[in-house]
Amino acid sequence: MTVTTEVVLAAEGLTKHFPVRKRGRELLSRTNHVVHAVDDVDLVLRRGWVTALVGESGSGKSTVARLLAQLYPRTSGDIRLHGESAAVSTARGGRRFREYSRKVQMIFQDPFASLNPVHTVRYHLTRALRIHGRAGKGKQELHSALAELLGRVQLTPAESYLDKYPHELSGGQRQRVAIARALAADPEALLADEPVSMLDVSIRLGVLNLLRNLKERLNLAILYITHDIASARYFADDTLVMYAGRMVEGGDSETVTQHPAHPYTRLLVDSAPDPDRITGSAQGLVQEEGVGEPPSLITPPDGCRFHPRCPFVMDKCRTALPPRFDVGDTETHWAACWLFEEAKA
Amino acid sequence: MSYFLRRLAFYVFTAWAALTINFFIPRLIPGDPVSALVNGMRGQIDPAQIQSLTVLFGLDKKQSMWEQYTSYLAQLARGDLGISFGNFPLPVSEVLTQALPWTLLLIGVTTVLSFLLGTLLGVFAGWWRGSWIDGLLPATTFLSSIPYFWLGLIAVALFTGVGSFLPASGGYEPGLVPGWSGEFIDSALRHSLLPAATIIVASVGGWLLAMRNMMVTVTAEDYITVAHAKGLSERRVMMNYAARNALLPSVSGFGMALGLVVGGTFLVEYVFSYPGIGLQMLDAIAKHDYPLIQGIFLVVTLAVLAANFLADLAYMALDPRTRKEG
Amino acid sequence: MAITGVGITTPNVAPADPAQTATRRRHGLHRLLVNGKVTSGLVMLGVLTLIAVFGQALAPFDPSKRSSDILQSPSLKHWFGTTHIGQDIFSQVLVGTRSVMFVGFTAGLVATIIGVVIGVTSGYLSGSAAEGLSAISNVFIVIPALPLIIIITNVVPNSGDWTIALVIGFTSWAWGARLLRAQTLSLRRRDFVEAARATGESTWRIIGFEILPNLTAIIASSFIGTVMFAVATEIALAFVGISGISEWNWGEILFWAQGQQALPQGAWWWFVPVGLCIALLGTALSLVNFGIDEFVNPRLRASGQSTVKASDGSRVRMKVGFTPVLADPSRSKEIGI
Amino acid sequence: GTETPSKPGATGVLNIGMPDGATMPANNNPFLDTSFAKHLGYAWLIWEPLALQNETKPADEPKPWLATKWKWSADYSSVVLTVRENVKWSDGSAMTADDVAYSFQIMKDHKGVNYYALPLKDVKVAGQDVTVSFEGSQYVNRTKVLSTQVINKKQWSAFSDPAKDVVDKPIGTGPYTIKSVTPSTVTLSVRSDYWQTAPKVAEIRCTTYSGNDTQLTALTSGATDWTYAFMANAKTTFVAKDPAHFKLWFPPALSADGLWINTTKAPFDNAHLRRAMSMVINRDDIFNQAMAGYFKPKVGNITGIPTPAGDAFLAPEYKGKSSESDLATAKKELTDNGFTFDGTTLKDPTGKPVTITLTDPADWNDYQTALTIIKENLATIGITAKIDKANQDAWFDAIAKGNFDAALHWSNGGATPYDMYENIMNGAQLQPIGTTANGNYGRFNSPEATQALKDYANATDDTARTAAMHKIQKIMVEQMPMIATSAGNLGAEYSTAKWTGWPDESNPYAAIQPTRWGMLDVVMHLTPAS
Amino acid sequence: MKTDPVLEIKGLSVDYGLGNQAVRAVRDVSLTLNRGEVLGLAGESGSGKSTLAYGLTRLLPPPGVVSAGKVIYYPPGGEPVDVLSLTPAGLREFRWAETSIVFQGAMNSLNPVYKVSTQLIDVLEAHQPGMSRQARTARARELLKMVGISEDRLDAYPHQLSGGMRQRVMIGMALALEPKIVIMDEPTTALDVVMQRQILRQLVDLRKRFDFSVLFITHDLSLLVEFSDRIAIMYGGRIVEQAPASVLYRDSLHPYSDGLLHSFPALRGPRRDLVGIPGSPPDLRSMPSGCSFHPRCPKAFDPCSVDVPVLGTPADLQGPARKVACWLHPIRNSAD
Ligand SMILES: Nc1ncnc2c1ncn2[C@@H]1O[C@H](COP(=O)(O)OP(=O)(O)OP(=O)(O)O)[C@@H](O)[C@H]1O
Ligand SMILES: Nc1ncnc2c1ncn2[C@@H]1O[C@H](COP(=O)(O)OP(=O)(O)OP(=O)(O)O)[C@@H](O)[C@H]1O
Numbered sequence A: 001m002t003v004t005t006e007v008v009l010a011a012e013g014l015t016k017h018f019p020v021r022k023r024g025r026e027l028l029s030r031t032n033h034v035v036h037a038v039d040d041v042d043l044v045l046r047r048g049w050v051t052a053l054v055g056e057s058g059s060g061k062s063t064v065a066r067l068l069a070q071l072y073p074r075t076s077g078d079i080r081l082h083g084e085s086a087a088v089s090t091a092r093g094g095r096r097f098r099e100y101s102r103k104v105q106m107i108f109q110d111p112f113a114s115l116n117p118v119h120t121v122r123y124h125l126t127r128a129l130r131i132h133g134r135a136g137k138g139k140q141e142l143h144s145a146l147a148e149l150l151g152r153v154q155l156t157p158a159e160s161y162l163d164k165y166p167h168e169l170s171g172g173q174r175q176r177v178a179i180a181r182a183l184a185a186d187p188e189a190l191l192a193d194e195p196v197s198m199l200d201v202s203i204r205l206g207v208l209n210l211l212r213n214l215k216e217r218l219n220l221a222i223l224y225i226t227h228d229i230a231s232a233r234y235f236a237d238d239t240l241v242m243y244a245g246r247m248v249e250g251g252d253s254e255t256v257t258q259h260p261a262h263p264y265t266r267l268l269v270d271s272a273p274d275p276d277r278i279t280g281s282a283q284g285l286v287q288e289e290g291v292g293e294p295p296s297l298i299t300p301p302d303g304c305r306f307h308p309r310c311p312f313v314m315d316k317c318r319t320a321l322p323p324r325f326d327v328g329d330t331e332t333h334w335a336a337c338w339l340f341e342e343a344k345a
Numbered sequence B: 001m002s003y004f005l006r007r008l009a010f011y012v013f014t015a016w017a018a019l020t021i022n023f024f025i026p027r028l029i030p031g032d033p034v035s036a037l038v039n040g041m042r043g044q045i046d047p048a049q050i051q052s053l054t055v056l057f058g059l060d061k062k063q064s065m066w067e068q069y070t071s072y073l074a075q076l077a078r079g080d081l082g083i084s085f086g087n088f089p090l091p092v093s094e095v096l097t098q099a100l101p102w103t104l105l106l107i108g109v110t111t112v113l114s115f116l117l118g119t120l121l122g123v124f125a126g127w128w129r130g131s132w133i134d135g136l137l138p139a140t141t142f143l144s145s146i147p148y149f150w151l152g153l154i155a156v157a158l159f160t161g162v163g164s165f166l167p168a169s170g171g172y173e174p175g176l177v178p179g180w181s182g183e184f185i186d187s188a189l190r191h192s193l194l195p196a197a198t199i200i201v202a203s204v205g206g207w208l209l210a211m212r213n214m215m216v217t218v219t220a221e222d223y224i225t226v227a228h229a230k231g232l233s234e235r236r237v238m239m240n241y242a243a244r245n246a247l248l249p250s251v252s253g254f255g256m257a258l259g260l261v262v263g264g265t266f267l268v269e270y271v272f273s274y275p276g277i278g279l280q281m282l283d284a285i286a287k288h289d290y291p292l293i294q295g296i297f298l299v300v301t302l303a304v305l306a307a308n309f310l311a312d313l314a315y316m317a318l319d320p321r322t323r324k325e326g
Numbered sequence C: 001m002a003i004t005g006v007g008i009t010t011p012n013v014a015p016a017d018p019a020q021t022a023t024r025r026r027h028g029l030h031r032l033l034v035n036g037k038v039t040s041g042l043v044m045l046g047v048l049t050l051i052a053v054f055g056q057a058l059a060p061f062d063p064s065k066r067s068s069d070i071l072q073s074p075s076l077k078h079w080f081g082t083t084h085i086g087q088d089i090f091s092q093v094l095v096g097t098r099s100v101m102f103v104g105f106t107a108g109l110v111a112t113i114i115g116v117v118i119g120v121t122s123g124y125l126s127g128s129a130a131e132g133l134s135a136i137s138n139v140f141i142v143i144p145a146l147p148l149i150i151i152i153t154n155v156v157p158n159s160g161d162w163t164i165a166l167v168i169g170f171t172s173w174a175w176g177a178r179l180l181r182a183q184t185l186s187l188r189r190r191d192f193v194e195a196a197r198a199t200g201e202s203t204w205r206i207i208g209f210e211i212l213p214n215l216t217a218i219i220a221s222s223f224i225g226t227v228m229f230a231v232a233t234e235i236a237l238a239f240v241g242i243s244g245i246s247e248w249n250w251g252e253i254l255f256w257a258q259g260q261q262a263l264p265q266g267a268w269w270w271f272v273p274v275g276l277c278i279a280l281l282g283t284a285l286s287l288v289n290f291g292i293d294e295f296v297n298p299r300l301r302a303s304g305q306s307t308v309k310a311s312d313g314s315r316v317r318m319k320v321g322f323t324p325v326l327a328d329p330s331r332s333k334e335i336g337i
Numbered sequence D: 001g002t003e004t005p006s007k008p009g010a011t012g013v014l015n016i017g018m019p020d021g022a023t024m025p026a027n028n029n030p031f032l033d034t035s036f037a038k039h040l041g042y043a044w045l046i047w048e049p050l051a052l053q054n055e056t057k058p059a060d061e062p063k064p065w066l067a068t069k070w071k072w073s074a075d076y077s078s079v080v081l082t083v084r085e086n087v088k089w090s091d092g093s094a095m096t097a098d099d100v101a102y103s104f105q106i107m108k109d110h111k112g113v114n115y116y117a118l119p120l121k122d123v124k125v126a127g128q129d130v131t132v133s134f135e136g137s138q139y140v141n142r143t144k145v146l147s148t149q150v151i152n153k154k155q156w157s158a159f160s161d162p163a164k165d166v167v168d169k170p171i172g173t174g175p176y177t178i179k180s181v182t183p184s185t186v187t188l189s190v191r192s193d194y195w196q197t198a199p200k201v202a203e204i205r206c207t208t209y210s211g212n213d214t215q216l217t218a219l220t221s222g223a224t225d226w227t228y229a230f231m232a233n234a235k236t237t238f239v240a241k242d243p244a245h246f247k248l249w250f251p252p253a254l255s256a257d258g259l260w261i262n263t264t265k266a267p268f269d270n271a272h273l274r275r276a277m278s279m280v281i282n283r284d285d286i287f288n289q290a291m292a293g294y295f296k297p298k299v300g301n302i303t304g305i306p307t308p309a310g311d312a313f314l315a316p317e318y319k320g321k322s323s324e325s326d327l328a329t330a331k332k333e334l335t336d337n338g339f340t341f342d343g344t345t346l347k348d349p350t351g352k353p354v355t356i357t358l359t360d361p362a363d364w365n366d367y368q369t370a371l372t373i374i375k376e377n378l379a380t381i382g383i384t385a386k387i388d389k390a391n392q393d394a395w396f397d398a399i400a401k402g403n404f405d406a407a408l409h410w411s412n413g414g415a416t417p418y419d420m421y422e423n424i425m426n427g428a429q430l431q432p433i434g435t436t437a438n439g440n441y442g443r444f445n446s447p448e449a450t451q452a453l454k455d456y457a458n459a460t461d462d463t464a465r466t467a468a469m470h471k472i473q474k475i476m477v478e479q480m481p482m483i484a485t486s487a488g489n490l491g492a493e494y495s496t497a498k499w500t501g502w503p504d505e506s507n508p509y510a511a512i513q514p515t516r517w518g519m520l521d522v523v524m525h526l527t528p529a530s
Numbered sequence E: 001m002k003t004d005p006v007l008e009i010k011g012l013s014v015d016y017g018l019g020n021q022a023v024r025a026v027r028d029v030s031l032t033l034n035r036g037e038v039l040g041l042a043g044e045s046g047s048g049k050s051t052l053a054y055g056l057t058r059l060l061p062p063p064g065v066v067s068a069g070k071v072i073y074y075p076p077g078g079e080p081v082d083v084l085s086l087t088p089a090g091l092r093e094f095r096w097a098e099t100s101i102v103f104q105g106a107m108n109s110l111n112p113v114y115k116v117s118t119q120l121i122d123v124l125e126a127h128q129p130g131m132s133r134q135a136r137t138a139r140a141r142e143l144l145k146m147v148g149i150s151e152d153r154l155d156a157y158p159h160q161l162s163g164g165m166r167q168r169v170m171i172g173m174a175l176a177l178e179p180k181i182v183i184m185d186e187p188t189t190a191l192d193v194v195m196q197r198q199i200l201r202q203l204v205d206l207r208k209r210f211d212f213s214v215l216f217i218t219h220d221l222s223l224l225v226e227f228s229d230r231i232a233i234m235y236g237g238r239i240v241e242q243a244p245a246s247v248l249y250r251d252s253l254h255p256y257s258d259g260l261l262h263s264f265p266a267l268r269g270p271r272r273d274l275v276g277i278p279g280s281p282p283d284l285r286s287m288p289s290g291c292s293f294h295p296r297c298p299k300a301f302d303p304c305s306v307d308v309p310v311l312g313t314p315a316d317l318q319g320p321a322r323k324v325a326c327w328l329h330p331i332r333n334s335a336d
């Protein structure tokens, strides 16, 4: 399968370390502790293409999204919009940041927190339109722009939603308002951070369907962050897997979910609840692999970060960081694991 | 810069800024100590004295404000607070040593007491929301809206007088020598009853309200329900789970209140002529006694800072979450 | 790669009835008003405001006018009695209301505005400007406010109500600023603020339109707190005789009462009405404050009835941890396992 | 401990109280007004003066005390004091002429202790005689010179700075020594080796009370026998509580409180207007309502000289002449001199309505009450008065710089009316508006008055002096630069329950105020009530 | 399958608010929990699952009230107890010792100011006052080990633990007194799948050891199907279907259960069509007449909008322990 579509947003060597405060005893020591939230991440988003990002909780998925939206200053690495470095000097305001935000919009993980409780839907959307100069002239044009926007996320008729406050909306409706706000900028890339995590299955389905439609109609480049690997399989073209701040595997979704290569991805896929496994009396739960805690991101393990939990651990894994190796089953499938050193050759 | 260094820098900066302001403000008052003294006596002092007093206070040497400021800082650095004009020729430090214990004892103790009492009542009011104890709220609000001094005056009028057990004013029976004698302590205690009661009555409401609202908020937290689910005794849930958490915001408020002991309640000292810092301060302001004003402000500033620091520490001790954050 | 295999039927969300939302909102405001505490607080404030505006006209006597009724206790002619030179205390209270209310509310306004500007800015921005602002407010917290006010009112000649109000306002904003700063610090990391940023909002708009509205409750209560503080301060100042503030205010009345040793003389009427008025104003303000708290914080909202008739016939209070079981005829029939 | 004061005479304790603040730092320095000794007056019981002037009768000769006699030079620029023999210091040593000389010398050497800023020139000792010479005539300062307290040379010459020493172990010639000191009370006990008959009071306890209220409580409860404090409505709050024993006596001193008028401001530069104002001001109301009916005696004489203290100085034509007059006379004085009435409004000769701002510190409520009264009085002659409650410091500054219309203010006082008049109208004190003045705040410019004052101070014979004094009074009456309303006082509240022998109207042997030197004489006169 | 019930809920109704403001969140629910089984409770968000769990333990905060019904607990070998008529003291004794509960937000279930050990020991102190200090500490240590947390975390404060660890501490605490019933309200929603599986695995192990029954609440059907013995589906405050897990998964009877099962994408196997459920959940204040699901039901017909279907074993089916409330499957006249 060849990827021909145009790259909208690309990240190279994206790294984010959060400083942590010292504890009493460490006051006098020199070492500065940081959380290695994201380390050396490469990623591309293409027009009309959905890229899924999965991984365990705390592996840095949201941080990647926020870095791409330039809400956090980067520790290092580069972000390219249409091939041009788009880094703004500070993460705060400024004209360049606004220009950037028009092209790259983000949907936040938590729909309950990302809408201001004191403002109506109308306010949220009007602002988004105004900022990006799409509010048109006069009341009439503004109203039709709003209606169009809400129509896109299937909140119709617009009148019954415009004057509601976030708390008057259901989770799914809020999520869609957040999406509508992101779309108001008419972006080229959309960073959707777990847009369905809090919804129950029936509502979840509606939101995913909406995003898929948008992708097809508007040719959006979408980053879809999720815990739910099954939905990545159904919804995304590409899937990337993160573990402890690093990308460990990538490739087209069907392959990654059906034939996971990296031991962590395998663990992830195996752990996902599966009603088709032997049902009842919890038989399927009794497995022994992949036990242990996620690693500390303040002092991450040397070498491959998964090695303390890896059932296939080799000596090399403990010291050397694995680069990307092609897995070999499809063109785009790769894994950062020494197990595939051979396959590459 | 580490957290503690930053904190320290903050304290030093605040102290310096406050001291500087405290230095300049009193000097902006028109008039000078001598005329204030003469003026205050309204003809009871011979005007020929102006000259002798001016010499006495060292005000005949014309110094620029800046020179005064630098010599003030130098003096402070030596721990010398200067000589009080109003109590000439006593050093400020001596005046403070005399007044401070009274303030600390009376107002400090009552502030602590009213905090404890108000907080405890607040715990009950918040826990049994809607019960009779919660019904006390309007009454305590009413009481806490009354100015201290008014309450104090009324108390004096109602409860003191010839033959009353409660003295109307002062810190102890005139004529007694302050010391650890039983008679003195008895007298000091008796003199402190009324002002103490006034402060407590007027300030307990604030604590009660704050604690009650926090209790109500905390009661809705999941861990309280869990505590109930665990089948713990009611007292334990109320005290160890609800109150213990609800207390946290009050702690920093308490720190501030302790620091404001002097600045906030000096009117009580005024009304009861309680021989503390507050009374001295009013007197010093009236007499343009710069050295004493500065000395008192210094004490207040340090007290607030110290109280803040203690509150920080207490907060850290009480809330393990802050320990990580530093 | 094809997605076509997945047939998704979009759930068809039934639009909520807009009329219903509107009633609910009205209901919210309504709740603020029907709240007994707030209503009584507002009524009391209203009466005091009317007195502040019309006190001069309502006063039966000129408050400064001497008369031959010297030091008389309350009577039909002089509701609150008279002073040592026969002035009518009731008129003094009426006329004095204006200054108290004016100083209280002006100072409250000034302090709140400064507090909001400094607190929110230093909370939202980072860097040396914010550090500087927060250091300033810390210094203002440390400086003993009341003595400072005494001194400043001494400095400013001919201090009128305006001066007093401004001085109180300028010296008492720090508490509010500190509270607001702490709250802003927690708000600025909230997702909706980040989201506004991601949308491309400018900094001042974020502060003004995203953060400020969420601080309403704190701002309101700090405003009310400052008003109470300012009133108490003005009265205390007048009482200590620090400054001739205005022709008449409540503190002035107390000052005269104290200077004339009203209480030792048994002239309680010289003291008591004013004290009650101050307490009334304070109570009114805190009642309104209560209401704002309960309005904004759903957890404090009184849930109507607080006791229920339980299955065993007794009345029990609704409280966390012990859900009451209602007296239910169908239940009691079946009782007995 | 404290004895129950309700057993009169039993313990021989006299309790003096002063409402000067709750506590006071232990300080016995007699030169410092900030000291305990000065605040509570007991400085006079330890360090005695050379002579005792009865301040209620300033024209009388002083009573010899540590000086047996004194002789002024004709121009009053020097005095020869004869020092009493057989006076013992409380440390047992004898007082000498050297000690007396040193008491003057120290004032010359240390400006800070030169209380009255006496222009000392030279001090000489010859046997028991001490000659003190001054720059210029000290006629008007005679009492000040003779009230000089004698200090122990040995003790005082050891102090590095006499103004800054708290003198914790005083050595004096007086009848009492310090027994104990607490922050609020000083207890004195009588000496056995006093140079004359020792007083009957065995012990004196001087206590400072926090304020007037508490002083009143102490007084009525018997904890205080003698005080000087203002009490609103003293008749009911104090005297009525025990009319047999609770007394007060507030004789006037030779100084006057009154309405000072800025004589540079039109139309108040017009003497007729000032005179008319004086005619309508109701001094009885001021006395009864503002001064609680006793505190500052009314000044009824048109010259502003308080009576009876100043009786001896009054010009014959003004004896018994009251300041107040009927309204018609006041109005006539105005209309005769160019003023007109427009309805009830008074218009000055240029046709402008007459308005005046009366200024006094907000917290002085006796003055404020008086201003309210004056305001109403002035309204009767069509003057619109406005009361400005000033800040004390600002007010003091405004008075000194002449930035006021009219204000209640006191005058200086002394042994003759000279001090008072000098303060009101001496041209030597005249300063332009805006410059700080130390007297003549009303900027009264009368070379005639200035000359008369000078004549009085420097006259070498009584005739010239009397003539000058009468002339000054005439100017005062005709020009009325200041409208006197009340006299300064030298009074006290006291109780006869334990001690009798107090001075009063019928026997005014001394001023009764416990902080003035007269208190020494009073203590000498006290006997236990039977 | 006539079994041994440990908890029987009969006609339980729970309201929020009183009088005419009351919102009935749980309506006339009857449910039996058998000894040693895992009973899954699923349903849309807002269908009343948590309300049911808190209502039956009487832990519902105001304004919640239990308005009708009975909850009967059968102690092993003892007399049955009506939980709803216990006195506060009796309730306190009953709680945790017989029924423990792990709340939806385990993140907030621990008191932030006390160490984990203190909170574990708390329970022991309250219910087993005779126990010595050392014994308590030892037990606390044992409990932590049981849920796979190393002993040295005993002195940790809640904020020092990750979400998964906190959840496990709560599970450990729930088992401290070896109760007969453990109620778990979405214990794993906030966790990633790896962690979720780990916790559930431990729970399964522990259940084997201690033989308690679990009422497991979640909206994640795929998890339930895999993990529980029986599943009850809730909709609009009622139980609409109840069946053994595998049976329900393969052959659900209620259209709502069917809709749920066709809404989640499967990770393995062939791609299926995801149908979803049209419409939105009912408003508790104005419930549709008849079957509350009928406005969204693709198979609704006449009786649905008129009468409320009763939960019971359908006449057209012989399967054991299957119950459904749907007019498509009229119940046998003598249910159970
Ligand atoms: N502002 C911050 N300061 C310090 N550490 C942070 C900050 N934000 C995130 N982290 C840490 O960085 C790591 C990655 O966090 P991130 O939110 O990106 O995870 P995630 O993959 O989105 O997890 P989840 O699936 O739970 O949303 C976590 O360990 C988190 O604790
Ligand atoms: N305090 C309350 N007042 C009124 N209604 C309430 C209150 N608390 C909950 N409800 C309503 O009761 C219903 C049941 O809530 P419950 O928490 O039991 O749902 P749930 O099935 O546990 O949902 P979830 O899966 O989201 O946890 C919901 O519709 C909710 O809106």
Ligand SMILES: [Mg+2]
Residues within 6 Å of the ligand: A061, A062, A063, A109, A193
């Ligand atoms: Mg995330």
Ligand SMILES: [Mg+2]
Residues within 6 Å of the ligand: E049, E050, E051, E104, E185
């Ligand atoms: Mg729930």
